[in-house]
Amino acid sequence: MRNVKHFKVSADDNGQRLDRWIKANVPELSYGLAQKLMRKGQIRVDSKRAKPDMRLEEGQDIRIPMPDAKEIAAKKHQEHKRKLSPADIDFIRSLVIYDDGDVIALNKPYDLAVQGGTKTRRHVDGLLPGLKNELGIVPRLVHRLDKDTSGVLLLARSAEAARRLGAMFKGREVKKIYWALISPVPEHHSGTIRAGILKGVGGRKEKMLVDDDKGKSAVTEYAVLEAAGSEAAFAAFWPRTGRTHQIRVHAQLIGSPIIGDRKYRKERPEQEFEHIPAEADLDRLDMSRRLHLHARRVILPHPLKKGRLDISAPLPPELLKSWRLLGFETNSKTDPFGHMD
Secondary structure, eight states: OOEEEEEEOOGGGTTOBHHHHHHHHOTTSOHHHHHHHHHTTOSEETTEEOOTTOBOOTTOEEEEEEOOHHHHHHHHHHHHHTOOOHHHHHHHHHTEEEEOSSEEEEEEOTTOBSSOBTTBOSBHHHHGGGGOOTTOOOOEEOSOOOTTOEEEEEEESSHHHHHHHHHHHHTTOOEEEEEEEESSOOSSSEEEEEOOEEEOOGGGTTSEEEOTTTSBOOEEEEEEEEEETTTEEEEEEEESSOOTTHHHHHHHHTTOOBTTOTTTOOOOGGGGOTTSOTTOHHHHHHHHHSOOEEEEEEEEEOSSSSSEEEEEOOOOHHHHHHHHHTTOOOTTOOOTTGGGO
16 A cells, blocks of 8 residues: 655645646656546545646645655666666757647657667657656657658657547548659559558568458558659658558559668669769669658647647758759648648
8 A cells, every 4th residue: 555645735835736846846756657646536635636737725735645665666767777868868859840848749860760679779769758848747659650761750748648649640630741752753643542451471571562352441642743754753642541651552552662662662773763963873872772751741630729730841861862863842842632631
Protein backbone atom coordinates (compact mmCIF):
# COMPACT_ATOMS: atom_id res chain seq x y z
CA MET A 1 0.00 0.00 0.00
CA ARG A 2 1.24 3.49 -0.82
CA ASN A 3 2.22 5.91 1.90
CA VAL A 4 -0.34 8.73 1.72
CA LYS A 5 0.82 12.26 2.48
CA HIS A 6 -1.19 15.42 3.04
CA PHE A 7 0.00 18.91 2.11
CA LYS A 8 -1.45 22.36 2.88
CA VAL A 9 -1.51 25.00 0.16
CA SER A 10 0.41 28.07 1.32
CA ALA A 11 -0.38 31.69 0.53
CA ASP A 12 2.55 31.75 -1.91
CA ASP A 13 0.97 28.93 -3.92
CA ASN A 14 -2.49 30.46 -4.14
CA GLY A 15 -3.71 30.32 -7.77
CA GLN A 16 -1.02 27.90 -8.96
CA ARG A 17 -1.94 24.95 -11.17
CA LEU A 18 -1.93 21.62 -9.37
CA ASP A 19 0.43 19.91 -11.83
CA ARG A 20 2.96 22.74 -11.49
CA TRP A 21 2.65 22.64 -7.72
CA ILE A 22 3.34 18.89 -7.67
CA LYS A 23 6.42 19.30 -9.84
CA ALA A 24 7.83 22.00 -7.55
CA ASN A 25 6.89 20.45 -4.21
CA VAL A 26 6.84 16.69 -4.74
CA PRO A 27 9.81 16.02 -7.07
CA GLU A 28 9.86 12.30 -6.26
CA LEU A 29 6.46 11.97 -7.94
CA SER A 30 7.02 11.79 -11.71
CA TYR A 31 4.75 13.69 -14.06
CA GLY A 32 3.50 10.47 -15.63
CA LEU A 33 2.66 8.89 -12.28
CA ALA A 34 0.94 12.07 -11.07
CA GLN A 35 -1.24 12.09 -14.20
CA LYS A 36 -2.09 8.43 -13.69
CA LEU A 37 -3.04 8.97 -10.03
CA MET A 38 -5.24 11.93 -10.95
CA ARG A 39 -7.01 9.95 -13.68
CA LYS A 40 -7.76 7.25 -11.09
CA GLY A 41 -8.99 9.81 -8.57
CA GLN A 42 -6.25 9.01 -6.06
CA ILE A 43 -4.89 12.56 -5.83
CA ARG A 44 -7.50 14.68 -4.08
CA VAL A 45 -7.89 18.31 -3.09
CA ASP A 46 -10.18 18.83 -0.10
CA SER A 47 -11.30 15.21 -0.54
CA LYS A 48 -12.44 15.85 -4.14
CA ARG A 49 -11.02 14.40 -7.34
CA ALA A 50 -8.41 16.70 -8.82
CA LYS A 51 -7.44 17.62 -12.37
CA PRO A 52 -3.97 18.72 -13.48
CA ASP A 53 -5.09 22.22 -14.48
CA MET A 54 -7.14 23.04 -11.38
CA ARG A 55 -6.09 26.23 -9.56
CA LEU A 56 -5.17 25.85 -5.90
CA GLU A 57 -6.40 28.04 -3.06
CA GLU A 58 -4.63 28.86 0.18
CA GLY A 59 -5.44 26.41 2.95
CA GLN A 60 -6.62 23.55 0.72
CA ASP A 61 -5.60 20.02 1.65
CA ILE A 62 -3.82 17.99 -1.04
CA ARG A 63 -3.82 14.23 -0.60
CA ILE A 64 -1.14 12.35 -2.56
CA PRO A 65 -0.29 8.61 -2.46
CA MET A 66 3.51 8.61 -2.55
CA PRO A 67 5.65 6.18 -4.59
CA ASP A 68 7.60 3.59 -2.65
CA ALA A 69 11.40 3.19 -2.71
CA LYS A 70 11.30 0.67 -5.58
CA GLU A 71 9.29 3.02 -7.78
CA ILE A 72 11.65 5.91 -7.06
CA ALA A 73 14.67 3.73 -7.88
CA ALA A 74 13.03 2.56 -11.11
CA LYS A 75 12.33 6.17 -12.08
CA LYS A 76 15.95 7.19 -11.48
CA HIS A 77 17.15 4.21 -13.52
CA GLN A 78 14.84 5.14 -16.38
CA GLU A 79 15.97 8.77 -16.27
CA HIS A 80 19.60 7.66 -16.39
CA LYS A 81 18.87 5.49 -19.45
CA ARG A 82 17.12 8.40 -21.17
CA LYS A 83 19.75 11.03 -20.38
CA LEU A 84 20.79 12.78 -23.55
CA SER A 85 23.99 14.55 -24.47
CA PRO A 86 23.90 18.30 -25.20
CA ALA A 87 24.51 17.42 -28.86
CA ASP A 88 21.46 15.11 -28.89
CA ILE A 89 19.30 17.81 -27.32
CA ASP A 90 20.47 20.42 -29.81
CA PHE A 91 19.83 17.98 -32.65
CA ILE A 92 16.25 17.09 -31.75
CA ARG A 93 15.42 20.74 -31.06
CA SER A 94 16.81 21.74 -34.45
CA LEU A 95 14.18 19.52 -36.10
CA VAL A 96 11.19 21.41 -34.61
CA ILE A 97 9.25 23.37 -37.23
CA TYR A 98 6.05 23.94 -35.20
CA ASP A 99 5.14 23.99 -31.49
CA ASP A 100 1.94 25.49 -30.05
CA GLY A 101 2.16 23.88 -26.63
CA ASP A 102 -0.19 21.03 -27.58
CA VAL A 103 1.19 19.81 -30.90
CA ILE A 104 4.79 19.68 -32.10
CA ALA A 105 5.92 19.03 -35.67
CA LEU A 106 9.40 17.86 -36.60
CA ASN A 107 11.05 17.84 -40.00
CA LYS A 108 12.44 14.32 -39.63
CA PRO A 109 15.62 13.71 -41.60
CA TYR A 110 16.34 10.77 -43.85
CA ASP A 111 17.90 7.73 -42.14
CA LEU A 112 16.52 8.48 -38.67
CA ALA A 113 14.12 5.84 -37.37
CA VAL A 114 11.03 6.95 -35.48
CA GLN A 115 11.21 4.09 -32.98
CA GLY A 116 13.96 1.76 -31.81
CA GLY A 117 14.53 -1.85 -32.71
CA THR A 118 17.07 -4.63 -32.27
CA LYS A 119 19.70 -2.86 -34.35
CA THR A 120 18.43 0.71 -33.98
CA ARG A 121 19.91 2.67 -31.09
CA ARG A 122 19.32 6.25 -32.23
CA HIS A 123 15.73 7.15 -32.99
CA VAL A 124 13.19 9.93 -32.55
CA ASP A 125 11.47 8.23 -29.61
CA GLY A 126 14.73 8.05 -27.68
CA LEU A 127 15.48 11.72 -28.36
CA LEU A 128 12.10 13.05 -27.21
CA PRO A 129 13.27 13.85 -23.64
CA GLY A 130 15.25 16.64 -25.28
CA LEU A 131 11.92 18.33 -26.06
CA LYS A 132 10.42 18.22 -22.56
CA ASN A 133 8.84 21.47 -21.40
CA GLU A 134 9.20 23.40 -18.12
CA LEU A 135 6.95 20.84 -16.40
CA GLY A 136 9.19 18.02 -17.50
CA ILE A 137 6.54 16.69 -19.90
CA VAL A 138 8.07 14.62 -22.69
CA PRO A 139 6.15 14.67 -26.02
CA ARG A 140 4.57 11.50 -27.38
CA LEU A 141 4.64 9.89 -30.80
CA VAL A 142 1.26 9.69 -32.54
CA HIS A 143 2.21 8.25 -35.95
CA ARG A 144 5.25 7.05 -37.87
CA LEU A 145 7.36 7.70 -40.93
CA ASP A 146 9.65 5.15 -42.55
CA LYS A 147 13.29 5.51 -41.59
CA ASP A 148 14.18 6.45 -45.17
CA THR A 149 11.38 9.04 -45.51
CA SER A 150 11.96 12.63 -44.43
CA GLY A 151 9.39 15.25 -43.54
CA VAL A 152 6.58 16.22 -41.17
CA LEU A 153 6.27 14.08 -38.04
CA LEU A 154 3.67 15.12 -35.45
CA LEU A 155 4.07 14.77 -31.67
CA ALA A 156 1.63 15.40 -28.82
CA ARG A 157 2.42 17.32 -25.63
CA SER A 158 -0.24 15.59 -23.50
CA ALA A 159 -2.09 12.31 -23.18
CA GLU A 160 -5.32 13.96 -24.35
CA ALA A 161 -3.68 15.50 -27.42
CA ALA A 162 -2.09 12.12 -28.19
CA ARG A 163 -5.43 10.34 -27.85
CA ARG A 164 -7.23 12.76 -30.16
CA LEU A 165 -4.45 12.87 -32.74
CA GLY A 166 -4.30 9.08 -32.73
CA ALA A 167 -8.04 8.94 -33.36
CA MET A 168 -7.68 11.45 -36.22
CA PHE A 169 -5.01 9.38 -37.94
CA LYS A 170 -7.08 6.23 -37.46
CA GLY A 171 -10.22 7.99 -38.70
CA ARG A 172 -8.40 9.39 -41.75
CA GLU A 173 -9.00 13.00 -40.73
CA VAL A 174 -5.36 13.89 -41.39
CA LYS A 175 -4.46 14.84 -44.95
CA LYS A 176 -0.82 13.98 -45.68
CA ILE A 177 0.82 15.17 -48.88
CA TYR A 178 4.13 13.69 -49.97
CA TRP A 179 6.61 14.87 -52.59
CA ALA A 180 8.65 12.38 -54.56
CA LEU A 181 10.91 12.01 -57.57
CA ILE A 182 9.75 9.12 -59.72
CA SER A 183 11.05 7.54 -62.92
CA PRO A 184 10.02 7.20 -65.66
CA VAL A 185 7.18 9.71 -66.05
CA PRO A 186 3.88 7.81 -65.66
CA GLU A 187 1.59 7.44 -68.66
CA HIS A 188 -1.18 9.34 -66.89
CA HIS A 189 -0.08 12.52 -65.13
CA SER A 190 -2.69 12.21 -62.39
CA GLY A 191 -5.05 9.62 -61.07
CA THR A 192 -6.19 7.38 -58.25
CA ILE A 193 -4.38 4.13 -57.48
CA ARG A 194 -6.48 1.44 -55.83
CA ALA A 195 -4.64 -1.77 -54.99
CA GLY A 196 -4.61 -3.94 -51.89
CA ILE A 197 -1.32 -4.30 -50.02
CA LEU A 198 -0.13 -7.44 -48.26
CA LYS A 199 2.94 -8.08 -46.12
CA GLY A 200 5.44 -10.41 -47.76
CA VAL A 201 6.14 -13.77 -46.17
CA GLY A 202 9.34 -15.67 -45.48
CA GLY A 203 12.39 -13.88 -46.80
CA ARG A 204 10.17 -11.09 -48.15
CA LYS A 205 8.62 -10.17 -44.80
CA GLU A 206 9.98 -6.61 -44.97
CA LYS A 207 8.58 -6.04 -48.44
CA MET A 208 4.95 -5.29 -49.20
CA LEU A 209 3.14 -6.90 -52.11
CA VAL A 210 0.11 -5.93 -54.20
CA ASP A 211 -2.70 -8.39 -53.53
CA ASP A 212 -6.30 -7.28 -54.03
CA ASP A 213 -7.70 -10.55 -52.69
CA LYS A 214 -5.78 -10.95 -49.43
CA GLY A 215 -4.26 -7.51 -48.92
CA LYS A 216 -5.64 -4.54 -47.02
CA SER A 217 -7.38 -1.97 -49.21
CA ALA A 218 -5.18 0.98 -50.12
CA VAL A 219 -5.98 4.16 -52.06
CA THR A 220 -3.47 6.78 -53.23
CA GLU A 221 -4.05 9.96 -55.23
CA TYR A 222 -1.13 11.19 -57.31
CA ALA A 223 -0.30 14.10 -59.59
CA VAL A 224 2.76 14.97 -61.68
CA LEU A 225 3.80 18.54 -60.90
CA GLU A 226 6.73 18.75 -63.33
CA ALA A 227 8.45 16.40 -65.77
CA ALA A 228 11.99 16.18 -67.10
CA GLY A 229 11.29 14.79 -70.55
CA SER A 230 10.05 11.24 -70.17
CA GLU A 231 12.80 10.28 -67.74
CA ALA A 232 11.73 11.64 -64.38
CA ALA A 233 8.90 13.48 -62.69
CA PHE A 234 8.32 15.57 -59.61
CA ALA A 235 5.12 14.09 -58.21
CA ALA A 236 2.81 14.64 -55.26
CA PHE A 237 1.05 11.78 -53.48
CA TRP A 238 -1.88 11.75 -51.10
CA PRO A 239 -2.33 8.37 -49.40
CA ARG A 240 -5.98 8.22 -48.37
CA THR A 241 -5.20 5.07 -46.40
CA GLY A 242 -2.14 4.41 -44.25
CA ARG A 243 -0.61 1.09 -45.26
CA THR A 244 3.06 0.25 -44.81
CA HIS A 245 5.14 1.44 -47.81
CA GLN A 246 1.87 2.40 -49.54
CA ILE A 247 3.24 5.19 -51.75
CA ARG A 248 6.33 3.18 -52.65
CA VAL A 249 4.30 0.13 -53.66
CA HIS A 250 1.72 2.13 -55.60
CA ALA A 251 4.39 4.14 -57.42
CA GLN A 252 5.95 0.87 -58.54
CA LEU A 253 2.53 -0.40 -59.61
CA ILE A 254 2.01 2.45 -62.10
CA GLY A 255 5.46 1.79 -63.55
CA SER A 256 7.13 4.84 -61.97
CA PRO A 257 8.92 3.75 -58.79
CA ILE A 258 10.51 6.33 -56.53
CA ILE A 259 14.10 7.26 -57.35
CA GLY A 260 16.54 5.74 -54.88
CA ASP A 261 14.08 3.11 -53.63
CA ARG A 262 16.31 0.06 -53.30
CA LYS A 263 13.43 -2.10 -52.11
CA TYR A 264 10.88 -1.49 -54.86
CA ARG A 265 13.03 -0.22 -57.73
CA LYS A 266 14.84 -2.93 -59.71
CA GLU A 267 16.96 -0.65 -61.88
CA ARG A 268 18.83 2.61 -61.39
CA PRO A 269 18.02 4.56 -64.58
CA GLU A 270 18.71 7.82 -62.73
CA GLN A 271 22.40 7.20 -63.49
CA GLU A 272 21.56 7.67 -67.18
CA PHE A 273 19.38 10.78 -66.98
CA GLU A 274 20.15 13.15 -69.83
CA HIS A 275 18.89 16.03 -67.69
CA ILE A 276 21.77 15.58 -65.23
CA PRO A 277 25.10 17.00 -66.46
CA ALA A 278 27.55 14.25 -67.41
CA GLU A 279 30.12 15.53 -64.92
CA ALA A 280 27.74 15.08 -61.99
CA ASP A 281 28.62 11.43 -61.41
CA LEU A 282 28.61 11.70 -57.62
CA ASP A 283 25.22 13.37 -57.72
CA ARG A 284 23.85 10.49 -59.78
CA LEU A 285 25.26 8.06 -57.23
CA ASP A 286 23.62 9.95 -54.37
CA MET A 287 20.29 9.80 -56.16
CA SER A 288 20.58 6.04 -56.51
CA ARG A 289 21.31 5.55 -52.82
CA ARG A 290 18.68 7.75 -51.20
CA LEU A 291 14.91 7.39 -51.22
CA HIS A 292 13.44 10.55 -52.75
CA LEU A 293 10.23 10.62 -50.73
CA HIS A 294 9.37 13.52 -48.42
CA ALA A 295 6.33 14.05 -46.17
CA ARG A 296 5.77 17.60 -47.33
CA ARG A 297 2.57 18.70 -45.62
CA VAL A 298 -0.11 17.72 -43.08
CA ILE A 299 -3.56 19.31 -42.78
CA LEU A 300 -5.88 18.45 -39.89
CA PRO A 301 -8.26 19.89 -37.28
CA HIS A 302 -6.46 21.05 -34.16
CA PRO A 303 -6.91 18.29 -31.55
CA LEU A 304 -7.62 20.64 -28.62
CA LYS A 305 -8.47 24.06 -30.06
CA LYS A 306 -10.65 25.58 -32.77
CA GLY A 307 -9.26 25.88 -36.26
CA ARG A 308 -7.00 23.75 -38.40
CA LEU A 309 -3.32 22.96 -38.55
CA ASP A 310 -1.54 23.24 -41.90
CA ILE A 311 2.15 22.42 -41.50
CA SER A 312 4.74 22.13 -44.27
CA ALA A 313 8.29 20.84 -44.06
CA PRO A 314 10.91 22.12 -46.52
CA LEU A 315 12.92 19.61 -48.50
CA PRO A 316 16.19 18.70 -46.75
CA PRO A 317 19.33 19.95 -48.54
CA GLU A 318 20.29 16.54 -49.94
CA LEU A 319 16.88 16.09 -51.59
CA LEU A 320 16.67 19.69 -52.74
CA LYS A 321 19.94 19.09 -54.59
CA SER A 322 18.33 16.28 -56.61
CA TRP A 323 15.25 18.37 -57.40
CA ARG A 324 17.51 21.13 -58.71
CA LEU A 325 19.68 18.73 -60.71
CA LEU A 326 16.57 17.75 -62.64
CA GLY A 327 15.53 21.38 -63.04
CA PHE A 328 12.46 21.20 -60.81
CA GLU A 329 11.09 24.24 -58.98
CA THR A 330 9.85 23.77 -55.41
CA ASN A 331 9.00 27.26 -54.18
CA SER A 332 5.48 27.76 -55.53
CA LYS A 333 3.87 24.32 -55.42
CA THR A 334 0.37 24.19 -53.97
CA ASP A 335 -1.87 21.29 -52.99
CA PRO A 336 -2.82 19.54 -56.26
CA PHE A 337 -5.56 17.66 -54.41
CA GLY A 338 -7.30 20.70 -52.90
CA HIS A 339 -10.37 20.21 -55.06
CA MET A 340 -10.82 16.69 -53.64
CA ASP A 341 -11.35 17.71 -49.99
